[in-house]
Amino acid sequence: MTHDLTPFSNRLQKNLKHWGKWARRRGITCYRLYDRDIPEFPFAIDRYENHLHVQEFLPQQHSAEELSWQPMVTPLLTELCAIPAQQIHCKTRQRQRGSQQYQRQSENENENESNHELIVEEGGLRFLINLHSYLDSGLFLDHRTTRQMVRQRASGKRFLNLFAYTGSFTVYAAAGGAKSSVTVDLSNTYQQWSRRNLELNGLASDRHQRQRADVFRYLSDARQAGERFDLIVIDPPSFSNSKKMTQILDIQRDHRRLLEAALQLLTPGGEIFFSTNRKGFRLDPELVAEHPSHEITHQTVPEDFQRHRPHRCWKIER
Numbered sequence: 001m002t003h004d005l006t007p008f009s010n011r012l013q014k015n016l017k018h019w020g021k022w023a024r025r026r027g028i029t030c031y032r033l034y035d036r037d038i039p040e041f042p043f044a045i046d047r048y049e050n051h052l053h054v055q056e057f058l059p060q061q062h063s064a065e066e067l068s069w070q071p072m073v074t075p076l077l078t079e080l081c082a083i084p085a086q087q088i089h090c091k092t093r094q095r096q097r098g099s100q101q102y103q104r105q106s107e108n109e110n111e112n113e114s115n116h117e118l119i120v121e122e123g124g125l126r127f128l129i130n131l132h133s134y135l136d137s138g139l140f141l142d143h144r145t146t147r148q149m150v151r152q153r154a155s156g157k158r159f160l161n162l163f164a165y166t167g168s169f170t171v172y173a174a175a176g177g178a179k180s181s182v183t184v185d186l187s188n189t190y191q192q193w194s195r196r197n198l199e200l201n202g203l204a205s206d207r208h209q210r211q212r213a214d215v216f217r218y219l220s221d222a223r224q225a226g227e228r229f230d231l232i233v234i235d236p237p238s239f240s241n242s243k244k245m246t247q248i249l250d251i252q253r254d255h256r257r258l259l260e261a262a263l264q265l266l267t268p269g270g271e272i273f274f275s276t277n278r279k280g281f282r283l284d285p286e287l288v289a290e291h292p293s294h295e296i297t298h299q300t301v302p303e304d305f306q307r308h309r310p311h312r313c314w315k316i317e318r
Helices: 006-026 070-081 098-102 141-153 168-175 188-200 215-224 251-263 285-290
Strands: 030-035 043-048 051-057 088-093 117-122 125-130 158-162 180-185 208-212 229-234 266-276 293-295 312-317
Touching (some): 141 266, 158 215, 168 188, 180 188, 251 266, 251 285
Antiparallel strands (some): 266 312
């Protein structure tokens, strides 16, 4: 099969000029360059400084053997972006369930992941990413603005980060002067990643604790222990059936129970930032009636992600 890449090439050149200028004005080095602008070329291309992370979105039943775009697209990206082919990381993406997006993509389980680790900068902070071994990079660029909002609110606060992944929200909170923090995630791999991100910024200390735990179990134990927090971030997967969890998570079904448990740990006047990428998600109306809740998606989705809104976000108060 052959493809005429001219429309894609023209759009990419236009985007390189527009988003490159936009990013330079703002001091941003990691951003979305192309986001399925042309339906025939369903790629999401993110620039992580001098590397490209290229994902093709496939229909559920699409066979990998049918793919023929990579051999053609990679040379085009190399030419137009002036980035060597070995720094262009191509992946295919299909509808994911639960923790699949975080799982290893490399077939070699014994390979040294440090060979594929990179350090990038965002907001004057440094983050460890891996564009090779996992479907996602370790730093969700669509939450760039949300992280900055957390940083601006964190001074003197006790901060809780649930479903923390690699701890980028914790790094921002710590950089913003958080009095203390607890970072909760069930994965040992990502807890270690969070630790390294804090260390990378000179922010690791006893004030910033990590808890490897099921979030619902942690919330129950923390309530019984009398823990309280002033600022909480909750960015869960849409669905998870991880064997490590005590129960299957469906965020549409379970979000009210999750948020009510978190609200029990929130100090009066405190704030929860709750985000989800679940398609068609609806916040429980009874929860909205009981607690001041404001959708702030229009504030949290950055300009470079406006074409395909990647998440929705609410600020919930007590």
